[in-house]
Structures are given as structure tokens and as C-alpha cells.
Amino acid sequence: MCWQPFWFLQLTSCSLQLLNYTMKITIIAFGQIAEITGKDLTLSAADTDALKQQLEAMFPALAAKKYAIAVNRQLVPGHYNFNENDEVALMPPYSGG
Amino acid sequence: MENYNERYARHYSLKNFGIDAQQKLEKAKVLVIGAGGLGCPVLQYLAAAGVGTIGIADNDILSLSNLQRQVLYTTNDIGKPKTEVAEERLKRLNPGVEIAIHQTNISTANALEILQIYDVVVDCTDNFTARYIINDACVLLGKPLVFGAIYQYEGQVAVFNVLDDKGIRTNYRHLFPEPPAPGEAPDCNEAGVLGVLPGVIGIMQATEVIKLVTGIGEVLVNKILNFSLLSYVSVQFGIDGNAVDNAGPKTEAEFRNIDYEVLCGVTSRNIVALEASVFKEWAAYPDTIVIDVRERNEQPKSKFAQINIPLAELENYEPGLTEENILLFCQSGKRSLKAAELLASRFGSSKNIAHLKGGIISLQE
Numbered sequence: 346m347c348w349q350p351f352w353f354l355q356l357t358s359c360s361l362q363l364l365n366y367t368m369k370i371t372i373i374a375f376g377q378i379a380e381i382t383g384k385d386l387t388l389s390a391a392d393t394d395a396l397k398q399q400l401e402a403m404f405p406a407l408a409a410k411k412y413a414i415a416v417n418r419q420l421v422p423g424h425y426n427f428n429e430n431d432e433v434a435l436m437p438p439y440s441g442g
Numbered sequence: 443m444e445n446y447n448e449r450y451a452r453h454y455s456l457k458n459f460g461i462d463a464q465q466k467l468e469k470a471k472v473l474v475i476g477a478g479g480l481g482c483p484v485l486q487y488l489a490a491a492g493v494g495t496i497g498i499a500d501n502d503i504l505s506l507s508n509l510q511r512q513v514l515y516t517t518n519d520i521g522k523p524k525t526e527v528a529e530e531r532l533k534r535l536n537p538g539v540e541i542a543i544h545q546t547n548i549s550t551a552n553a554l555e556i557l558q559i560y561d562v563v564v565d566c567t568d569n570f571t572a573r574y575i576i577n578d579a580c581v582l583l584g585k586p587l588v589f590g591a592i593y594q595y596e597g598q599v600a601v602f603n604v605l606d607d608k609g610i611r612t613n614y615r616h617l618f619p620e621p622p623a624p625g626e627a628p629d630c631n632e633a634g635v636l637g638v639l640p641g642v643i644g645i646m647q648a649t650e651v652i653k654l655v656t657g658i659g660e661v662l663v664n665k666i667l668n669f670s671l672l673s674y675v676s677v678q679f680g681i682d683g684n685a686v687d688n689a690g691p692k693t694e695a696e697f698r699n700i701d702y703e704v705l706c707g708v709t710s711r712n713i714v715a716l717e718a719s720v721f722k723e724w725a726a727y728p729d730t731i732v733i734d735v736r737e738r739n740e741q742p743k744s745k746f747a748q749i750n751i752p753l754a755e756l757e758n759y760e761p762g763l764t765e766e767n768i769l770l771f772c773q774s775g776k777r778s779l780k781a782a783e784l785l786a787s788r789f790g791s792s793k794n795i796a797h798l799k800g801g802i803i804s805l806q807e
Contacts, residue, residue, distance in 0.1 A: 373677075375668055376593045411622040419680040420617065420666075434679065436668060438618045439591035439598055441635055442480045442568035 366391045368427040372400075374435045381406050382435070393425045396433065412437045449536070450492055463656035464492060470655045473497035473557060475548055475576060476566035477524040479640030480590045480647065482514040484564055487648035489532040489539050493655070496532065497560055499544035500524050511637035548572055550698050553579040562651055564588045566644065570621045571706040577602065577614040578690040578697055586654055589614060589666075590647040594633055597643035600666040600681075601650050612664045612683040619689040621706040623780075639671055713782040714796035718805045721769065721798045722746070730767040735781040736802075740773060744802055753777045756784055763793075771798035 372386040381404045390396040393414055401408045413420055415434040416427070427433070445465070446454075453464045470493050474484050477500040488496055504512075504519050504527065512524075519527045525543045532541055544556050548567070557563055557579050565576050565587060573591070580587040580603050587602040602613040646667070653659045664683060669676045691697040716724060725732050725746045734747040735756060751759055753772070768785060770778040778797035785795050798804065 375670075376596050409623070411618060413617050413679075415679045418678065420682050422616070422619075422682055434677065436598075436666075436679065437593075438570070438622055439593035439596070440568060440570050440573065441592040441633070442476050442478055442566050442590070442640065 366426075367395075368429045368431065370396070370427050370431045370433050372433050372435065376437045376439060378407070378410060378412050378435045378437045381410070390427060392427060393421065393423075396427075400435075410437060447492075447538070449538070453491075458658055459656065463658065466656045467492050467652065468494045470562065471495040471497070471560045472562045472564060472651055472655075473499060473544075473560040474564045474566055475499045475572065476568060477512075477514075477528045478502065478508065478566065478568060479511045479592065479635065480566035480644040481524075481564075482512045482528075483641050483644030484566055484590075484648045484651070485528055485532055486514060486535065487645060488651060489536045489541075491648075491652055492536065493539060493651070495540045495542060495560075497542045497544060497556070498525050498528055499546060499548055499556060500528075501545060501547045511635065511640050513641070548575055548579075550575060550700060550702065554583060554694060554697070557585055558583050560585070562586050562588060562654060564590070564647055564651060566590060566647070569706075571702045573614065574621055574690075574706060575702050578700075581613050581615075581688070581690055582694055582697055587613070588647050588650045588654070590643045592635055592639050592643050595636055595639060595671045597639055597646075597669050597671075598666055599643060599646045599650065599662060599669070601654065601662045604654070604661065604663045606663045610664055610683040612681040613688070613690070615688050615690050616681050616683055617666065636671060642671065643669065713779060713786060714794075715775070715779070715799040716769075716796050717799060721771070721796075721805075724767070724796065725769055727767060729765050730769060731763060731765040732769045732771070733781070734772070735770055735777050736772045742802065744771070744805070747771070753781050753784075756781050763789075765793075767794045767796075769796055769798070772801050774801040774803060775799050776801075 367389040369389050372388060374382045374384060388399060390399055412435045415436065416425055416431050450464050453459050454461050472488055472493050474481050474496060477485065477498050502524050504515050504522055504524050506520055509515060509517065514531050515527055523545065525545055529541045529543055532539065546552055553575050563576065563580055563585050565573060567573055586604045589600045589602055591598045603611055605611045650662055653661050664681045665678050666681060667676060667678050691700055732746050732748050734744060734750040735753045737752050738750055770781045772778040775798060782795050782797040
């Protein structure tokens with residue numbers, strides 16, 4: 346919308362984000378992990394490695410925890426590059442019975 | 443109708459089930475490992491459904507705090523072996539079912555022998571040591587494993603070791619290749635659990651057994667379901683069977699040689715783990731300090747603790763521990779082992795450091 350003031354600034358910030366390849370992702374956490382991070386979060390990250398770094402910086406207690414990562418309901422054991430609006434789940438192991 | 447049994451009338455009349463599915467149940471041999479929170483509903487519903495042979499493997503004695511969720515038992519049963527009580531109750535529920543008792547904890551020494559008798563294994567245990575032993579044994583024997591686990595208000599259900607239509611077969615190590623470190627994933631003793639949760643998750647496990655045996659519906663093959671009691675949100679995750687090299691043992695000999703207690707951090711080669719009776723004896727020695735490493739509000743309180751330093755505070759605990767002998771305990775023995783390792787790395791061999799195996803729970807029994 347050209348008639349809006351500063352519309353070009355919005356365009357600039359948008360293209361900068363694309364250059365960094367960071368994607369907006371939604372995080373859902375379960376069990377002990379949710380106790381640390383809260384149940385829902387929205388973050389920007391390029392891939393699973395960057396996400397782990399970012400989460401551990403935000404929540405240091407997370408570094409000592411084991412959790413599996415699922416993207417759009419499929420577990421991803423290795424490195425994974427995110428797409429815009431991916432849903433990322435953090436699922437810890439439960440031992441109780 | 444031949445072999446008609448009025449008991450199963452509602453199964454016979456059920457669309458897509460009928461006498462064929464009922465006969466499959468009657469021929470099935472199912473092993474339920476753990477006769478606790480998950481095991482009770484699994485056993486009750488499988489016996490009621492008419493599963494021909496049900497094995498129960500457990501070595502636990504019923505205690506008062508079990509009764510809040512283990513609804514197969516009554517107050518009069520406290521102090522009795524769970525297997526014996528369960529057998530008696532299930533036989534009264536359905537005398538047509540054969541019950542086999544395995545009065546033991548599953549270990550690398552007995553797992554392969556016990557599991558190979560059965561068609562389906564149901565994991566209702568409450569610790570990672572047993573879970574990894576059962577998983578690895580099922581992988582080696584090619585047995586379908588119906589997995590269930592709980593935490594506070596949430597549970598997980600999965601069916602491992604069954605081929606899907608793409609020829610893929612996954613197991614617990616595809617989710618978590620190695621067990622968590624001690625204290626990383628608290629058990630029900632430490633974290634608490636809403637009594638109805640194992641009921642819900644156990645019934646889901648019994649359902650998966652019935653679906654697997656009779657061939658109805660969609661079994662949770664290569665999927666894990668996470669269920670929350672508080673929101674009723676149920677999420678299924680697909681498990682990737684290709685991406686990781688399975689970390690489990692490749693041969694039966696390798697399996698028998700793994701020390702799963704060390705692997706799961708329940709015991710450590712460097713730390714002395716004391717039985718309850720020995721711990722009490724050592725606690726009375728001179729120049730000895732007994733430290734409770736649980737949080738300050740945890741129950742039950744113990745008579746012999748001299749100080750309470752929660753594990754999280756121990757690392758930065760400034761006052762010098764001057765005593766030569768340091769004895770540590772917590773609820774289940776996980777955190778005290780971690781604390782012992784922490785102090786051992788600080789003091790080296792200059793002090794005698796030991797912890798209470800099985801935690802304060804073992805002192806009460």
C-alpha cells in the first residue's frame with residue numbers, strides 16, 4: 346500500500362528476514378519440557394540446531410534435558426531446516442507406570 | 443454357534459469383530475510387565491476380553507500409596523506380592539483365562555527366556571532400566587511391544603517392532619537412542635501422578651493389544667501418541683525408522699553383557715550404593731554427615747537426616763563439608779546418585795561418599 350507512510354520500511358525488514366533464512370515456527374512442549382518453556386511459544390529459527398541453541402539460551406535448564414523434536418507431527422532425529430509456520434513439538438521421555 | 447460363550451456375546455454381535463476376532467484373542471499369549479498403575483487396567487481388560495494366556499511379570503509388594511491408582515487391589519492386600527493378588531482377582535473375573543506368573547524383575551538374565559513364550563509384550567513398568575531392557579529384548583526377538591508411560595497428567599502410548607505397509611519397523615530407541623541421565627526424567631514417586639491417568643493410558647494399551655491381535659482398526663505402528671488429561675489434547679507423532687542407526691545391542695550375547703543399571707544411571711561404578719539396612723548402620727558412624735538432597739517440602743521426612751540441601755543447591759553449597767563420610771539420600775535414589783557424583787568430582791578420594799539405593803522409599807518397606 347504505497348499511500349501508507351513508511352511502507353517501504355516494512356518491505357525492507359521483510360526481505361532482511363528472508364536473507365537470514367529464519368522461519369517463524371510455533372513450539373509446543375510436553376511434560377517436563379513444558380514446565381521449563383511453557384506450553385506454547387512462537388520463535389524464529391533457521392533449523393533444529395539453531396532452535397536448540399536459542400531455546401537453551403532462553404531456558405538454561407533445558408540443556409540438561411532429553412527431548413525428541415517433531416516437525417509437523419513427524420519426529421526428526423537429525424538436522425532439519427525449517428519452513429515458514431512449521432509446528433515444532435518438544436517431547437521428553439516419560440518413565441512412570 | 444460352535445464354541446459359543448455367553449461371556450463374549452457383545453463381542454460376537456459387534457460389527458467387524460465377531461467370533462473370528464474373539465477366537466484370535468483366545469489363542470493369544472500376552473505378557474504384561476509391571477502390575478502397577480498401567481498394569482492393573484491392562485490386566486483387567488485383557489482378562490475380561492478373553493485373552494487366552496496372560497503372563498504377569500512383577501516383583502513388587504503392594505503398599506498403601508499404590509491404592510490411589512492400582513484399582514485391582516484392596517487395602518487388605520497391602521504387603522502381599524502384586525502378582526499373587528492379581529492372579530487371584532483375574533481368575534475370579536474370568537476363569538477361562540490362563541494366568542502365568544513371573545515373580546521377578548525383568549533383567550538381561552531372564553528377559554529373552556520369558557519374552558519368547560509370548561506373542562505380544564506390554565510394557566507397564568515404571569523405570570528406564572526395565573524399559574530399555576524390554577525394548578532391546580523385543581527387538582532381538584522380533585516381538586510386538588505395546589509401550590505405555592506416564593508423567594503427572596500426561597501419557598504416551600506406542601506400538602513398537604511391528605512392520606508397517608512400507609516395511610518399516612521402529613522401536614523406543616528411534617525416539618530416544620540412549621536413556622536419560624539420572625534425575626533427568628522423574629518417576630511417579632518423585633513427580634506424583636493423577637490416579638486416573640494410568641487408567642486412561644493402560645486402557646489405551648489394552649486397546650492396542652486387542653487391535654493388534656484381532657487385526658481391527660489402525661494400530662499405533664511407528665507412531666507415538668501423547669495424551670493430556672488436563673486438556674484432552676491427543677497428538678500423534680510419526681517415528682522415523684530410517685534416519686538413525688539403532689543404538690541397541692545387535693546380538694543376544696551383546697544384550698546379556700550390557701549393564702542397563704549403569705547405562706540408565708541407576709548405579710555408577712564409582713559410587714557406593716547402600717542397601718537400606720547398611721545405610722542406617724553407616725549413618726550412626728562417627729565423623730559422618732547424612733544429607734537429604736530432596737526439595738525442602740518433600741515427604742516423608744526422615745529421622746536420620748542431619749541437613750537438607752536440595753540437589754540444585756548442592757553444586758554451589760559454600761560451607762565446607764568437613765566430615766569424612768558423606769551419606770546422601772533422596773526419594774528414589776536417582777538424585778542422590780547424581781549428588782554423590784557431584785561431590786565425588788569435588789572431593790575426589792579424600793572422602794567416603796555413598797548413597798541410599800532405592801531412596802527413602804526403600805527404607806519404609
